[in-house]
Amino acid sequence: RKEVEQDPGPFNVPEGATVAFNCTYSNSASQSFFWYRQDCRKEPKLLMSVYSSGNEDGRFTAQLNRASQYISLLIRDSKLSDSATYLCVVNKGGTASKLTFGTGTRLQVTL
Amino acid sequence: NAGVTQTPKFQVLKTGQSMTLQCAQDMNHEYMSWYRQDPGMGLRLIHYSVGAGITDQGEVPNGYNVSRSTTEDFPLRLLSAAPSQTSVYFCASSYSGAGDGTDTQYFGPGTRLTVL
Numbered sequence: 452r453k454e455v456e457q458d459p460g461p462f463n464v465p466e467g468a469t470v471a472f473n474c475t476y477s478n479s480a481s482q483s484f485f486w487y488r489q490d491c492r493k494e495p496k497l498l499m500s501v502y503s504s505g506n507e508d509g510r511f512t513a514q515l516n517r518a519s520q521y522i523s524l525l526i527r528d529s530k531l532s533d534s535a536t537y538l539c540v541v542n543k544g545g546t547a548s549k550l551t552f553g554t555g556t557r558l559q560v561t562l
Numbered sequence: 563n564a565g566v567t568q569t570p571k572f573q574v575l576k577t578g579q580s581m582t583l584q585c586a587q588d589m590n591h592e593y594m595s596w597y598r599q600d601p602g603m604g605l606r607l608i609h610y611s612v613g614a615g616i617t618d619q620g621e622v623p624n625g626y627n628v629s630r631s632t633t634e635d636f637p638l639r640l641l642s643a644a645p646s647q648t649s650v651y652f653c654a655s656s657y658s659g660a661g662d663g664t665d666t667q668y669f670g671p672g673t674r675l676t677v678l
Contacts, residue, residue, distance in 0.1 A: 459602075494652055495667075546612075546660065547660070548595070552597075553604055
């Protein structure tokens with residue numbers, strides 16, 4: 452079983468739709484959680500950190516369920532510019548060297 | 563700030579050749595790392611450094627060497643290239659390697675390497 456699992460997609464949604472991605476992680480001792488965005492043939496960039504209480508940044512909402520070892524990302528009012536691959540990232544230890552990246556979920560927003 | 567820069571952008575090698583991938587950052591970050599990204603596998607850590615003169619192995623270090631003589635530079639050396647090293651290589655840096663959720667990783671644009 453992979454340490455961080457994501458549905459690879461692609462998720463094809465029309466502009467304006469709401470879309471949710473899920474991610475599960477296997478190490479219950481994991482300490483911090485993130486969503487990164489990666490455009491085609493580009494480098495990953497931090498989208499948002501994920502906090503236990505859940506957090507929101509504009510149209511993006513991230514949730515963490517430690518009991519189920521589950522992270523989610525909700526995108527409301529999808530834009531064409533949201534088309535990208537979204538990487539779930541988990542830190543299973545006390546240093547950045549313990550970051551584990553999921554393989555990503557691809558989102559395609561269409562007109 | 564240029565952020566994290568990597569050269570070259572593309573490289574083709576023959577099996578057995580050696581080369582160095584360059585990485586530099588101008589953000590005065592202490593922590594730097596190298597990842598490779600392969601289809602269906604996610605980014606995997608090759609080597610990392612928590613400061614000048616200090617390096618350590620990541621998940622997939624075999625076939626690669628690193629050194630960190632300055633805060634700014636963190637080159638990755640392929641000793642004897644193999645087809646299994648065909649991949650996209652990303653260098654990343656962060657203010658610290660604390661792993662406390664505040665150490666955002668800033669990635670370079672990547673080097674696409676093909677080994678024939």
